[in-house]
Amino acid sequence: MLFICYPKCATCRKAQVWLDQIGVAYTFRDIKLENPSEAELRQWHAASGLPLKRFFNTSGLQYKALALKDKLPAMSEDEQLALLATDGMLVKRPILVGGGFVLVGFRQDEWEAKLR
Numbered sequence: 001m002l003f004i005c006y007p008k009c010a011t012c013r014k015a016q017v018w019l020d021q022i023g024v025a026y027t028f029r030d031i032k033l034e035n036p037s038e039a040e041l042r043q044w045h046a047a048s049g050l051p052l053k054r055f056f057n058t059s060g061l062q063y064k065a066l067a068l069k070d071k072l073p074a075m076s077e078d079e080q081l082a083l084l085a086t087d088g089m090l091v092k093r094p095i096l097v098g099g100g101f102v103l104v105g106f107r108q109d110e111w112e113a114k115l116r
Contacts, residue, residue: 001024001096001097002026003016003028003094004036004097005030005031005094006093009094011093011105011106012094012106016094018106031088033088035091038082038085041091045102052081054092054104054105056090056092068083093105
C-alpha cells in the first residue's frame, strides 16, 4: 500500500499511528516533497469513486490563496487534475492507495472497512 501524507498534518499523523497500530504495511510518501502526478491523480480519482472536488484540500492555504472555491466550478476535470498536480499542498490528505481502492482523507470507520 502507498500512504501519502504531509508529516506536519495532525490528521495524517493520526492516520499513520492508526495504520501502525493495526499492523498495516505501507510505503510512506511525503506529499509536499513528491506531489502526485496528473496521471496518478487521474488513476486514483477513477479508483476512488469520489467526486474530484474531494481531492482538493479545501481548508489549505493554497486553495484559499488561489480562490479555488470560486474557480473550480468553471474548470474542466482535466484542468482540475493538472492544477492538483502542480502542488501537493492542494491535494487532500492523507491518501491510502491499496489493491483496488483509494481512500482520501482519514475517516477511521471507512479505513477500517477497507483494511479489516
